[in-house]
Amino acid sequence: MSQGAGRRVAGDRSRSGARSWAESVGRVLSQPRLRRVLPAMLVSALGDGMSMVAVAWLAVQIAPPDQAGVWTGLAVAAYALPATIGAAALARLVRGFRGVRLVAVDATLRAVALGVIAVLAVAGLLDPVVYVILLAVSSLLHAWGSAGAYTLIAESLPEEGDRVNGYAVLSTFTQAAVVVGPALAGGLAALVGPGWVIAADAVSFAVLAVSCWAASPRPAAAPVRPAPAAATGSWRIIAGQPRLLGLLAVTGIFFFLYGPVEVALPVHVAQELHGSASLLGLYWAVFGVGATLGGLGAGLLRHRSLWLVVVSIVIGWGAALLPLGVTDLVGPGLAGFAVGGLIYGPFTAICTALFQRTSPPHALSRVLATRTALTIPCTALGTLLGGPLVTAVGGRHTLLLSALLTIALGASVGAVLALNQARAGWRRRLTGFAYKLIELARMG
Numbered sequence: 001m002s003q004g005a006g007r008r009v010a011g012d013r014s015r016s017g018a019r020s021w022a023e024s025v026g027r028v029l030s031q032p033r034l035r036r037v038l039p040a041m042l043v044s045a046l047g048d049g050m051s052m053v054a055v056a057w058l059a060v061q062i063a064p065p066d067q068a069g070v071w072t073g074l075a076v077a078a079y080a081l082p083a084t085i086g087a088a089a090l091a092r093l094v095r096g097f098r099g100v101r102l103v104a105v106d107a108t109l110r111a112v113a114l115g116v117i118a119v120l121a122v123a124g125l126l127d128p129v130v131y132v133i134l135l136a137v138s139s140l141l142h143a144w145g146s147a148g149a150y151t152l153i154a155e156s157l158p159e160e161g162d163r164v165n166g167y168a169v170l171s172t173f174t175q176a177a178v179v180v181g182p183a184l185a186g187g188l189a190a191l192v193g194p195g196w197v198i199a200a201d202a203v204s205f206a207v208l209a210v211s212c213w214a215a216s217p218r219p220a221a222a223p224v225r226p227a228p229a230a231a232t233g234s235w236r237i238i239a240g241q242p243r244l245l246g247l248l249a250v251t252g253i254f255f256f257l258y259g260p261v262e263v264a265l266p267v268h269v270a271q272e273l274h275g276s277a278s279l280l281g282l283y284w285a286v287f288g289v290g291a292t293l294g295g296l297g298a299g300l301l302r303h304r305s306l307w308l309v310v311v312s313i314v315i316g317w318g319a320a321l322l323p324l325g326v327t328d329l330v331g332p333g334l335a336g337f338a339v340g341g342l343i344y345g346p347f348t349a350i351c352t353a354l355f356q357r358t359s360p361p362h363a364l365s366r367v368l369a370t371r372t373a374l375t376i377p378c379t380a381l382g383t384l385l386g387g388p389l390v391t392a393v394g395g396r397h398t399l400l401l402s403a404l405l406t407i408a409l410g411a412s413v414g415a416v417l418a419l420n421q422a423r424a425g426w427r428r429r430l431t432g433f434a435y436k437l438i439e440l441a442r443m444g
Contacts, residue, residue: 031156033215037100040211041149041170042177044107047204049181049288050188051114053281054197055079055135056266057189058121062128068271071128073263073387078135081380083372086140097144099152104212106145107205113138114202121195143372150352170349179288186281194277247310247351248371250413252378254314257406259382260389260398261321268395273328286334287341294345309350311414316343318406325400 056072063071097105117134120126149170185197265283269275320340323332355367390398 033100034152034156036215037103037152037211038170040208041103044204044208045177046181046184047201049177049179049284050185050197050204051079051181051201052284053182053185053266053277054189054194054201056262057270057277057280058126058194058198059128059131060266060270061194062121062126062131067391069263069267069390070387071132072266073383073385073390074132075128075135076262077259077380077383078132079139080142080376080383082136082139083142083146084374084377086143090141090144097148098216099148099150099155100212101216102141102144102148103152104209104216106141106148107209107212109141110138110145111202111205111209114198114205118195118199118202121198122193126195143376146372177288179285179292182281182284182288183278184281186276186278189277189281243306244355247306248374250310250314250409251351251375253409254317254406255375255378256382257402257409258317259379259384260386260402262379262383263386264390264395264398264402265324267390268324268399272395273330275330279330283334283337286338290338290341290343291345292341294342295349297346306350307413307417309346311410311417313343313347313410314413315407315410316340318403318408318410321399321403321406325396325403328396 055075059072059075060068113134117126117131117138120130153170185194188197188200266280269280269283273279317340320336320343323329323336327333355371386398389401393401
């Protein structure tokens with residue numbers, strides 16, 4: 001085949017794959033319940049995108065000047081870490097809920113807790129300790145809410161390929177909101193203060209809660225049949241899948257190394273670059289642009305080697321952080337963050353698809369909640385470590401350290417995979433050679 005013909009065939013396949021993916025996304029959006037709830041999820045994601053700036057910036061403002069790093073780390077961690085406690089302590093109350101109801105209870109709690117924070121902040125009565133406690137309360141059901149969103153996709157879409165694209169649509173909605181949310185939050189925080197931004201976040205969760213409660217089926221109309229106790233252990237399901245265990249381990253370390261970034265970046269912008277909340281919002285906005293484009297390609301990667309995608313994302317994200325760590329110039333840092341978002345974009349959808357593929361349907365929400373409960377603490381612990389680390393070495397050097405260790409993690413995982421593949425190849429060759437010797441002995 002000539003090179004020109006080969007390029008035409010490759011182009012035809014690419015266009016065919018894009019059309020197939022677009023049709024699958026259309027089927028996702030044609031589901032009545034998803035069509036009703038997904039717009040509210042987009043609104044809530046926009047609010048969460050705004051909180052990426054507001055939560056940290058408010059912590060910097062209300063903390064004592066010499067403790068900004070510590071309180072920022074505590075605030076960001078409190079917005080996520082208690083989800084692990086909620087995943088275990090509240091399991092009996094919510095594990096029988098369908099996906100849409102899990103999202104509803106999480107959104108309701110977040111709307112109330114964030115609303116109280118907003119009122120106190122606007123009134124000038126917010127204390128750092130009270131702030132951290134209320135953020136912790138708001139995140140108690142986050143693991144179940146996150147699992148519920150993906151479980152809703154699985155409940156609504158029968159085909160596995162459609163589910164992968166459904167996960168990609170959900171991830172892309174979240175990432176697209178990061179484009180607008182942080183930039184909007186930066187402008188609003190500069191004009192009226194971060195307390196009003198958190199108020200907008202509370203309203204966005206209230207919108208999601210109302211939408212999900214309205215779409216939630218009546219218990220009598222859609223009963224959930226409990227699975228036998230022997231089949232409901234989500235940890236046993238994960239432990240029985242070595243690939244899932246390996247993915248959890250790598251994801252946990254990856255998220256732990258990312259954690260300090262959420263402390264180092266706002267402190268770096270505020271104290272080392274002497275920038276405003278608008279600049280911090282711009283950093284997260286360009287990340288969101290890249291993540292949105294990357295998330296749109298998740299469906300096209302589902303036939304690729306999972307571990308090749310994971311290793312590439314880990315190394316790529318670490319490399320993208322390097323400009324922030326080696327220079328105070330804003331331009332290279334923004335470019336690196338945008339590329340980092342593009343690289344990270346497909347990660348959530350690809351990993352969720354693997355969990356969905358290997359989990360029993362009746363246990364999917366519990367498995368996903370367990371995964372979230374195990375990975376969220378990793379980010380939160382990294383964030384907690386980031387507080388004293390930023391205080392000790394500064395924001396930019398913390399970003400550099402995170403970048404170098406993340407690249408080392410990806411390279412190490414890649415080396416282990418290559419070694420395992422080499423061993424498997426030698427094993428196959430030796431087995432084949434042994435069979436040949438046996439055949440020769442028999443013939444002799």
